[in-house]
Amino acid sequence: MTGHPASSEYLVLSRGQWDEHLSPEEIQSAIDDFYAWHGKLVDEGKMRSGSRLTREGKRVSRDAVIDGPFSESKEVIGGYWHVLAGSLDEAAALMAQNPTLACGLEFEIRPLDTERASAFVAGNETPGARRGR
Secondary structure, rough: OOOOOOEEEEEEEEEEEOOOOOOHHHHHHHHHHHHHHHHHHHHHHOOOEEEEOOOOOEEOOOOOEEEEOOOOOOHOOEEEEEEEEHHHHHHHHHHHHOHHHHHOOOEEEOOOOOOOOOOOOOOOOOOOOEEEE
């Protein structure tokens, strides 16, 4: 036993777009600062690597396969990362230090559920009318 508190894994979705008034040099500086910040946290075991997402994609449903991207520009998901933290609040505090926040990006942080899905347990996919049962 190491004595360290147990960590949970959180998925971080990078959302939004760079502020329009920023120059490419200002954006690149924020990107460079991000990678330095991220690399330090990976080395400390507080984050895992993630990835940017390309602009292309497809959405598959029972009715069709549709070419993307799919979101309005304010809802664009640009990438994802993984945070290891003792709580959702701790993960949010860590992401609040992300240098790209000052340039217009924002982050959605979601705990990963390691349990297998069940139709008898309410989840994200459960219709709202059934969640209260």
